[in-house]
Amino acid sequence: MTNLKLDYQQTSSAKVSIFKVLGNSPVPWLFPLAMILVFVFLYPIVDMIRLSFTNANLISAEYDYTLSSYLTLFTSSGFSRMILITLFFVFFSVLFQMLLGCLIALLIDQGVKRGLTGTVMVRTSVLSAWAIPGVIIGIIWSMLYNESQIGVINYMLHSFFGWSLPFLSDPNVALISVTLANIWRGTAFSMIMIYAGLQTLPRDIIEAAMIDGANAIKRLVYVVIPTLAPLLLINLIIITVDTFNTFDMVMALTGGGPGQSTEVIALSIYNRIFREFELGQGAATAVVLLAINTLMTIIYFHYMEKKQVVA
Amino acid sequence: MRRWKMLLALMLGLVVIAGCGNNGTVEETDEVEENEKATGEVIEIEWLAHPAYSLQSPGPERVEYLQNQIDAFEAEHGNVKIKPDVLSSNISEAMARLMEQAAQGRAPAIAQIDSYILPRFYDYLQPLDPLFEQAGLDIEDFFPFAQDIMRGPDGQIYGIQFTTDTRVLYYRTDVVDSPPATWDELFALSEQLKADGYEAFLFPGGRGEGTIVTSVLPFFWAQGGSLVDDQDQPAFGTGENREYMLNVLTFLHDMVQKGYSPQRLANYGSEGDLNSEVASGNVAMFIGGNWQVNQLAEILSEDDMAKWAVAPLPQREAGQQATTAGGWAWGIFTDDPVKQELAFDFLMRTFVGDEGMASWCTLGGYLPTRHSVYEHEAYEGNEFTDIFREHLAEFARMRPAATVYPEISTQLQIAVSDIVSGNKSPEEALEEAWNAVAK
Numbered sequence: 174m175t176n177l178k179l180d181y182q183q184t185s186s187a188k189v190s191i192f193k194v195l196g197n198s199p200v201p202w203l204f205p206l207a208m209i210l211v212f213v214f215l216y217p218i219v220d221m222i223r224l225s226f227t228n229a230n231l232i233s234a235e236y237d238y239t240l241s242s243y244l245t246l247f248t249s250s251g252f253s254r255m256i257l258i259t260l261f262f263v264f265f266s267v268l269f270q271m272l273l274g275c276l277i278a279l280l281i282d283q284g285v286k287r288g289l290t291g292t293v294m295v296r297t298s299v300l301s302a303w304a305i306p307g308v309i310i311g312i313i314w315s316m317l318y319n320e321s322q323i324g325v326i327n328y329m330l331h332s333f334f335g336w337s338l339p340f341l342s343d344p345n346v347a348l349i350s351v352t353l354a355n356i357w358r359g360t361a362f363s364m365i366m367i368y369a370g371l372q373t374l375p376r377d378i379i380e381a382a383m384i385d386g387a388n389a390i391k392r393l394v395y396v397v398i399p400t401l402a403p404l405l406l407i408n409l410i411i412i413t414v415d416t417f418n419t420f421d422m423v424m425a426l427t428g429g430g431p432g433q434s435t436e437v438i439a440l441s442i443y444n445r446i447f448r449e450f451e452l453g454q455g456a457a458t459a460v461v462l463l464a465i466n467t468l469m470t471i472i473y474f475h476y477m478e479k480k481q482v483v484a
Numbered sequence: 485m486r487r488w489k490m491l492l493a494l495m496l497g498l499v500v501i502a503g504c505g506n507n508g509t510v511e512e513t514d515e516v517e518e519n520e521k522a523t524g525e526v527i528e529i530e531w532l533a534h535p536a537y538s539l540q541s542p543g544p545e546r547v548e549y550l551q552n553q554i555d556a557f558e559a560e561h562g563n564v565k566i567k568p569d570v571l572s573s574n575i576s577e578a579m580a581r582l583m584e585q586a587a588q589g590r591a592p593a594i595a596q597i598d599s600y601i602l603p604r605f606y607d608y609l610q611p612l613d614p615l616f617e618q619a620g621l622d623i624e625d626f627f628p629f630a631q632d633i634m635r636g637p638d639g640q641i642y643g644i645q646f647t648t649d650t651r652v653l654y655y656r657t658d659v660v661d662s663p664p665a666t667w668d669e670l671f672a673l674s675e676q677l678k679a680d681g682y683e684a685f686l687f688p689g690g691r692g693e694g695t696i697v698t699s700v701l702p703f704f705w706a707q708g709g710s711l712v713d714d715q716d717q718p719a720f721g722t723g724e725n726r727e728y729m730l731n732v733l734t735f736l737h738d739m740v741q742k743g744y745s746p747q748r749l750a751n752y753g754s755e756g757d758l759n760s761e762v763a764s765g766n767v768a769m770f771i772g773g774n775w776q777v778n779q780l781a782e783i784l785s786e787d788d789m790a791k792w793a794v795a796p797l798p799q800r801e802a803g804q805q806a807t808t809a810g811g812w813a814w815g816i817f818t819d820d821p822v823k824q825e826l827a828f829d830f831l832m833r834t835f836v837g838d839e840g841m842a843s844w845c846t847l848g849g850y851l852p853t854r855h856s857v858y859e860h861e862a863y864e865g866n867e868f869t870d871i872f873r874e875h876l877a878e879f880a881r882m883r884p885a886a887t888v889y890p891e892i893s894t895q896l897q898i899a900v901s902d903i904v905s906g907n908k909s910p911e912e913a914l915e916e917a918w919n920a921v922a923k
Contacts, residue, residue: 428691432902
């Protein structure tokens with residue numbers, strides 16, 4: 174009898190301790206959030222990877238597990254071209270978004286410091302480009318690039334110089350045109366990030382450099398840019414991932430054409446799944462894009478970790 | 485104690501969430517619906533339509549018409565409610581999602597389906613023969629191409645095509661005395677028009693479905709070509725079909741290379757993209773859809789509009805003729821006989837019956853799919869309607885419903901835009917398109 178009592182007490186105290194541990198733990202409180210993250214983020218990714226190993230399409234519910242999606246993707250003549258087109262689009266978009274963003278941020282910063290009027294207006298108008306949805310930007314730029322007599326840019330070129338440009342119908346020019354439109358779209362984000370960084374620059378370091386006789390360019394190269402380096406790197410990674418994922422603006426502007434001259438990876442995924450209904454091949458292409466984006470994220474975390482250790 | 489209560493509340497919450505996914509809920513819903521019917525409670529008919537055909541249409545006249553029809557239908561049936569929902573405006577995407585819904589048994593009672601794709605939904609759609617008979621609707625009254633897609637392989641009717649469209653040659657009567665009937669005549673005429681400073685001949689030549697249905701298929705079909713074989717496998721790159729397709733691509737290539745058509749067509753993927761060019765007043769001929777009559781009437785002055793006329797498409801040889809028909813169909817997915825009857829009744833009064841089709845096609849500027857509706861007092865066409873009707877009755881064909889068609893279309897769009905932009909020769913472009921599809 175006594176033994177039974179003791180057993181009961183031990184079991185009971187064990188139960189209490191489990192609930193006590195759980196009650197003191199953040200796990201039950203984080204559980205719902207974890208479930209949401211699993212179902213909203215993790216599950217779609219896992220499912221996409223699973224589908225990439227199938228020949229699934231949106232027309233039939235039946236499919237088999239196969240490597241054919243990857244084999245078709247990697248052996249198709251268009252794959253290397255698509256990668257090259259995407260790299261061109263991303264490299265020049267990111268390069269000029271950073272350069273122009275930096276330039277505009279410095280100009281606005283100097284304008285504010287010198288008490289010039291209109292800096293807020295400039296800041297707002299630049300930022301508005303970032304706030305406009307990609308599809309609308311595509312339509313706006315297609316009107317600007319229109320090659321007939323109603324095209325704004327060609328009308329001006331023809332009026333002043335007597336010639337016009339095949340902005341969207343020549344494969345090589347079309348890729349440059351699309352990249353330019355994307356630079357215009359993304360410059361604002363870089364500008365606002367760098368402008369925010371400039372506001373946090375310690376005044377005393379700049380003043381010390383001025384006392385040491387550093388001119389504006391030397392101050393920029395040897396003081397401002399090194400101080401802003403962490404922010405510039407984060408900005409670089411964010412806009413790189415963002416540009417890799419861009420498809421809405423390109424779809425509205427060229428649809429990937431002429432031919433496949435402006436078909437970036439993200440647009441190719443959309444076309445494979447929603448135009449050709451090839452879910453398996455679209456998923457395989459999406460996995461390639463995911464791998465690129467994951468690489469970018471690893472670099473980002475690696476840098477952040479390094480920064481924390483240094484701090 | 486407080487901690488215990490919190491944990492208990494959390495556990496209860498999880499149990500409630502888990503309970504939401506219980507299959508028993510579905511059974512309970514079915515029971516409730518049965519009870520509702522028995523007690524005269526509300527029966528909902530889910531109606532999924534393209535935005536332009538729904539209460540979200542940007543046209544106030546359309547919305548007013550649809551709302552009046554819904555109100556009248558609901559007033560007549562008392563316990564029945566139309567539950568509207570809209571498709572994505574991207575048709576390919578919308579059809580892919582609808583197919584997914586249908587495959588999972590989640591399709592609405594009524595859904596709008598791109599007519600050429602209708603055969604892909606046969607397995608999920610309900611046969612409508614008894615309802616056709618009950619309503620006195622004769623399938624023979626529909627155009628032949630519409631009958632072909634409405635009837636399944638078992639001979640039963642699985643859908644109702646209620647609007648259609650077709651492609652023709654538009655030409656300026658003040659600069660073109662007689663529309664060309666063959667490619668040779670077109671080349672000769674274009675040379676003269678080019679010398680006079682006109683853009684002789686425009687066509688959609690970019691990445692878009694308009695390029696295939698308007699600039700490729702009518703010319704390919706007219707020669708006797710077929711995109712797919714009897715087993716619905718790609719066939720455009722082999723044998724005679726390859727020769728016919730190469731003829732079409734070479735024709736488009738030559739039009740651009742000789743300067744009769746501008747290179748910028750490589751960026752026009754739909755027929756509507758040509759409208760701004762036509763508005764410039766420098767275009768002599770173009771191939772386009774019947775719906776562009778209304779669009780051009782809005783952007784051209786009355787005098788300029790009066791200069792335009794339509795004719796059959798010029799073909800490779802005299803005597804060949806074909807054009808593409810499109811349009812929308814309704815499908816009924818619900819397996820509930822009561823809902824099927826109600827859904828059919830709603831469609832008849834709003835879109836399919838004599839007055840419904842006449843009114844809706846007049847409002848939207850569409851072409852009716854039934855011969856008799858053209859004679860109905862409520863139908864108002866335009867000065868070219870008789871020619872469009874003749875095209876539909878005699879020459880029109882629909883795209884193949886084969887599952888490989890979207891891929892064929894995409895690859896041929898790439899081929900045409902590559903040719904028009906001067907990036908590839910017709911042979912190279914066709915070879916690449918065929919290799920991509922037949923992989």
